[in-house]
Amino acid sequence: MTEPNSATPAPPAFAVRAAKRAAWAVVGEKILEALVYLCGFSAIVFVLGIFLFVFKEAFPILANDNFSLTQFLFSPEWYPTSEVNKRYGVFAMIAGTCSVTVLAMVIAVPFGLGAAIYISEFCGHKTREILKIVIEFLAAVPSVVWGFIGLTVMSRLIVQYTGAPVGVNMLNGGIILALMCVPIIVSISEDALKAVPDSYREAAIALGVTRWQLVWRVLLPAAKNGLLAAVLLGVGRGVGETMAVLMATGHAVHIPNSVFDSVRTLTANIASELGEAPAGSDHYRVLFLIGVLLFTLTFAVNLIADTIVRGIRRK
Amino acid sequence: MNDATGHSITARDVNLWYGKFQALCDVTLNIKHGFITSLIGPSGCGKTTLLRCFNRVNERYNYVTTKGEILVLGKNIYDPDVSLIELRKSVGMVFQRPNPLPVSVYENVVFGLRVHAGGDALRKPALDEAVEKALTEVNLWHDLKDRLDHKAITLQLEQQQKLCIARLLPLKPEIILMDEPCSALDVEGTAAIEELMFALKGRYTIVIVTHNMAQARRTSDECIFMLLGKVIEHRRTEELFLTPANLQTTEYIEGRYG
Numbered sequence: 001m002t003e004p005n006s007a008t009p010a011p012p013a014f015a016v017r018a019a020k021r022a023a024w025a026v027v028g029e030k031i032l033e034a035l036v037y038l039c040g041f042s043a044i045v046f047v048l049g050i051f052l053f054v055f056k057e058a059f060p061i062l063a064n065d066n067f068s069l070t071q072f073l074f075s076p077e078w079y080p081t082s083e084v085n086k087r088y089g090v091f092a093m094i095a096g097t098c099s100v101t102v103l104a105m106v107i108a109v110p111f112g113l114g115a116a117i118y119i120s121e122f123c124g125h126k127t128r129e130i131l132k133i134v135i136e137f138l139a140a141v142p143s144v145v146w147g148f149i150g151l152t153v154m155s156r157l158i159v160q161y162t163g164a165p166v167g168v169n170m171l172n173g174g175i176i177l178a179l180m181c182v183p184i185i186v187s188i189s190e191d192a193l194k195a196v197p198d199s200y201r202e203a204a205i206a207l208g209v210t211r212w213q214l215v216w217r218v219l220l221p222a223a224k225n226g227l228l229a230a231v232l233l234g235v236g237r238g239v240g241e242t243m244a245v246l247m248a249t250g251h252a253v254h255i256p257n258s259v260f261d262s263v264r265t266l267t268a269n270i271a272s273e274l275g276e277a278p279a280g281s282d283h284y285r286v287l288f289l290i291g292v293l294l295f296t297l298t299f300a301v302n303l304i305a306d307t308i309v310r311g312i313r314r315k
Numbered sequence: 316m317n318d319a320t321g322h323s324i325t326a327r328d329v330n331l332w333y334g335k336f337q338a339l340c341d342v343t344l345n346i347k348h349g350f351i352t353s354l355i356g357p358s359g360c361g362k363t364t365l366l367r368c369f370n371r372v373n374e375r376y377n378y379v380t381t382k383g384e385i386l387v388l389g390k391n392i393y394d395p396d397v398s399l400i401e402l403r404k405s406v407g408m409v410f411q412r413p414n415p416l417p418v419s420v421y422e423n424v425v426f427g428l429r430v431h432a433g434g435d436a437l438r439k440p441a442l443d444e445a446v447e448k449a450l451t452e453v454n455l456w457h458d459l460k461d462r463l464d465h466k467a468i469t470l471q472l473e474q475q476q477k478l479c480i481a482r483l484l485p486l487k488p489e490i491i492l493m494d495e496p497c498s499a500l501d502v503e504g505t506a507a508i509e510e511l512m513f514a515l516k517g518r519y520t521i522v523i524v525t526h527n528m529a530q531a532r533r534t535s536d537e538c539i540f541m542l543l544g545k546v547i548e549h550r551r552t553e554e555l556f557l558t559p560a561n562l563q564t565t566e567y568i569e570g571r572y573g
Contacts, residue, residue: 202375208400217426
């Protein structure tokens, strides 16, 4: 010891004990630490890995002279198996995805917001608990089951009540997709409404507002970011959904003129054709390119939604 | 405007339960028109509960049961034909923590009008005038007249609390209930709010709940001491503090408990 003061206390006891720890304990801890670290970063690894894989499979087509990206994005002509003139235009499917998603949102947003408002502001405690469980149950229905309902029940109803020639069309897909998006929209909107400070409610109630005025003038404006995020997450789900829309939309490559036209979505196209496209062929690569397109779309939507949600939490 | 007796609020045998817990027992009192009346007592004595009865804001929670009569300006507010909206228009409330709505200063002040008024009162000039008048009345006009479009939640707490008082005024309330309005404020903020109370007194009946005995003594004309849901003593403030009639009051104002 170099200190001149001889009264310096002895080094604390824990330092001594730490040195005596068994070697296996030290190694074990290091391994555990590394494992946890790995788990934490695995999400990033997976996302990057998937993106790289999909992009790697798609990339050669971009370098191919017979392929034009403009045609890919803006031509509605999709003839991947034509003997003489193969054409890979996905515009009709982009239109299909967008139209089905928009229709689904037109149905799901008012419905979902209404349900969230009812659950968070109007109903009693018991009803609330029951409704929340049922809505979670709705979210747990597998998408192929939804597709099945679209194909059989909904399609028959649509033919019966609208006189449309085919029941599997944009309307059918939109309704099925709406039902699938509602649970997400309800649960996130309800969280957003619940996050509105009670002091706002109290202030407004003490000023003599009715329940509806409270909802319109205070709660919806105060929760608007959260509600927007809920809608965007619904959109993300809508764009990405495959099996149900594959079964319910009719799967015709066609830019829709009305809600009774059959459409094909980007996702459904990949699901139905990838199995038949020879690995490494142009067709196969174009399908992967559609994957890249979808990935980019859903990534953008989710990113925006996430940024908004984060914004709310920070407040 | 007051009834023949000069009382703004009259409570008769008010009993209130939160579930099975009785928070108010046989409360009977008269609150004089145009006065500042303070409600004091230790935590849990029911003073805030009683205050929240006067505009029935307690009923937000459905486990509350109230019995008895409360007459506001001569009308029993628990009569079935009473409109809660009209009641809350004429009985305004200021809360413990300033709670301006998450909109601009301007919109906070006109919120009441937007909710209650119609037609000409909602034209821009009428709203502008209401805002200037209300903010002038709470001494905020000078500070905020160039910041009317700022978010109200960005103001200083003192300004927020004044704004919360200002937003009641366009509805022309008769009574203003204040639930510990200064507990979130510093000394200067407290002084400013008290000054404002003096300025508003006379035109409005003010009922204030406070934990701060010195504040009750400084600000109020009459003082009500409550304990365990009962009104123990209700007298002129200086009398209550100088010559309390009840032993429990004496002990409380001497700081032996509470």
